[in-house]
Structure formats: structure tokens, C-alpha cells
Amino acid sequence: MMWLLLLTLPCLGSSVPLTSDPGPGTELVGIMGGHDASKGVWPWNVGLWFWNETELDWDLICGGSLIDPQWVLTAAHCIPETNPKPQHFMVELGAVRPSWRDIVLVASIILHPEHxxxxxIPQADVALLKLVASVRPSNLIKWISLPPAYSAFPPGTRCWVTGWGRIGPEEPLPEPYNLQEVLVPIVADETCRQQYLSIGFVVKDDMLCVGSPGQGACKGDSGGPLVCKWNHIWVQVGVVSWGEGCGLPNFPAVFARVTSYLPWIRHHIHSSP
Structure with a gap:
């Protein structure tokens, strides 16, 4: 069953979180086959909080990444409203366990125009969140580099995915909700395309497939970063987007390919006051 990777983590007193309608034939689906991440290992990883007007509470709905002192990259389908209001979103920085210690308000939300x-299946599944103020780097908070447009990561390259989602198809992340990490290989584009085409879904050129049987993204990791080493530095290669099942042998998770969106990302970051 198809899933979008929206998070449904009830913590910090939150009631049942609000998630957007994933569409026909899809299922809301975290890191599967991984383990607890340590503080400071992934300092660009952020949590995206959304104000649930129905329950009058804040819900941690997605992951994201700090790509600049004032900008966060996440999945466009993580934004539950048609006309999203920045005041309905907050970003938590530098946490492996949600705690609200480093919360930053959102000043503006930019969805990709082709989303x-x-x-x-979400198309052009990327969004930018501008924070109300630039953040200062620390041992726990840093931004991730974007890959050069010409960078290539061949099939079999092993990269890291992080998130607070489910650790199994029907197994939510247990308390204390520690951020999970998993090392997974990049899957050949043509292999992934043929596998998904067999069940009627199209993997496009701006998408990237990553995962192995029993390991990878599962329900709840939307918007989170896929990071790889390039010339000895960490770069963000993908944004968690969608997939079939959870850790199934022939259906790796599908990510938005960051290099496909570099001009759009840089345009907004560099043109912003």
C-alpha cells in the first residue's frame, strides 16, 4: 500500500496529531532497521511542529533540515494547509528527543510552484521555511551543505536517513522518541523505475530511490534529510517523500532529488532580504 511519510508522533502532551489527506491509494507511513542517534551527530536535522486547530495543540508532523542559518528544507506534502499560515508552524533545532528547548518560529513558507x-504521489515535493531569525551554530546546531549540481552518487553508495517515524510497519517509535538513524544504499534509477512501474507508479527524474530490505524510511519520516559524504563533507542528497510498503525488498523509499531543485532553492535563499 502506498504511503506518504507524514509523522504522527503524540508527545509532549499532544493529542492525536493532525495529518493531511494522503490521497487515494496511499497510507500515512519512520526509520526502519535503524538505531538511536546521538546528540550532535546530525546537527542539521530539525523537527517541524504544526498547530492543530482542532485539538488546540502542537504536533510534531515531519522532519526537515537546516540548509542555511535562516532556512529549512522539508517536503511540500508536510504542509497540511492549502494556504499555510507561518504562525501555525515552528521548527525545533538540535534535538534528538523532542523537548521544545530550541524552538524557532517560521516567518514564511514557500512551496515549490510545481508541487x-x-x-x-507528491510531485516536486520540496518546500522552504524561512525562520524569523538566523540561528547561531553550536555543537548541536549546524546547517548541511547542498551538493554541487554535477555531483553523482552511484548505485550502492551508502548514505544516512534520520527521522522520528515508525520503526516497523505497525510499530510507532516508543518513548522517549529518540531520533533514529539508518545507513542505506542508493538504488539504481532504472531498477527503481521498473519496480514501481510494475504496480502503476512512476518514479521521475527528480526522484531518488534509497533503501534495502528491512531498512529505510517508513511511516513518519517525511521531509527528513538523506545525507551522503562527497569529497569528505556531508551534503544533503534527498528529502524523504513517498514509497510502497515499509522496507519491502523491491520497493525502496523515494526521495525528492536535491540536485534537481538547486536553482529554485538558491534563488529563494539568495534573493531573500
């Missing part, structure tokens, strides 16, 4: 739902 849409196509037969239950």
Missing part, C-alpha cells in the same frame, strides 16, 4: 498530487 501537486498526481495519482496519490
Amino acid at each position: 501537486r498530487d498526481e495519482n496519490g
Whole structure:
């Protein structure tokens, strides 16, 4: 069953979180086959909080990444409202266990103009959140580099995915909700395309497939970063987006390919006051 990777983590007194409608044939689906991440290992990893007007409470709905002192990259389908209000979103920085210790308000939200739902699959699944103020780097908070447009990561390259999602198809992340990490290989584009085409879904050129049987993204990791080493530095290669099942042998998780969106990302970051 198809899933979008929205998080449904009830913590810090929150009631049942609000998630957007994933569309027909999809299922809301975290890191599977991974383990607890230590403080400071992934200092760009952030949690995206959303104000649930129905329950009058804040819900941790997605992951994201700090890519600049004032900008966060996440998945567009993580934004639950048609006309999102920045005041309904907050970003938590530098935490492996949600705690609200480093919360930053959001000043503006920019969805990719080509983002849409196509037969239950999110297209151009990237969004930028501008924070109200630049953050200062520390041992726990840093931003991740973006990859050069010409960078290549061949099939089999092992990269890291992080998130607070489920640790199994029907197994939510238990308290104390520690951030999970897993090392997974990049899957050949053509292999992934053929596998998904067999069940009627199209993996496009701006998408990247990553995972291995029993390991990878699962329900709840939307918007989180896929990071790889390039010339000995960490760069963000993908944004968690969608997939079939959870850790199934022939259906790796699908990510938005960051290099496909570099001009759009840089345009907004560099043109902003």
C-alpha cells in the first residue's frame, strides 16, 4: 500500500496529531532497521511542529533540515494547509528527543510552484521555511551543505536517513522518541523505475530511490534529510517523500532529488532580504 511519510508522533502532551489527506491509494507511513542517534551527530536535522486547530495543540508532523542559518528544507506534502499560515508552524533545532528547548518560529513558507498530487504521489515535493531569525551554530546546531549540481552518487553508495517515524510497519517509535538513524544504499534509477512501474507508479527524474530490505524510511519520516559524504563533507542528497510498503525488498523509499531543485532553492535563499 502506498504511503506518504507524514509523522504522527503524540508527545509532549499532544493529542492525536493532525495529518493531511494522503490521497487515494496511499497510507500515512519512520526509520526502519535503524538505531538511536546521538546528540550532535546530525546537527542539521530539525523537527517541524504544526498547530492543530482542532485539538488546540502542537504536533510534531515531519522532519526537515537546516540548509542555511535562516532556512529549512522539508517536503511540500508536510504542509497540511492549502494556504499555510507561518504562525501555525515552528521548527525545533538540535534535538534528538523532542523537548521544545530550541524552538524557532517560521516567518514564511514557500512551496515549490510545481508541487501537486498526481495519482496519490507528491510531485516536486520540496518546500522552504524561512525562520524569523538566523540561528547561531553550536555543537548541536549546524546547517548541511547542498551538493554541487554535477555531483553523482552511484548505485550502492551508502548514505544516512534520520527521522522520528515508525520503526516497523505497525510499530510507532516508543518513548522517549529518540531520533533514529539508518545507513542505506542508493538504488539504481532504472531498477527503481521498473519496480514501481510494475504496480502503476512512476518514479521521475527528480526522484531518488534509497533503501534495502528491512531498512529505510517508513511511516513518519517525511521531509527528513538523506545525507551522503562527497569529497569528505556531508551534503544533503534527498528529502524523504513517498514509497510502497515499509522496507519491502523491491520497493525502496523515494526521495525528492536535491540536485534537481538547486536553482529554485538558491534563488529563494539568495534573493531573500
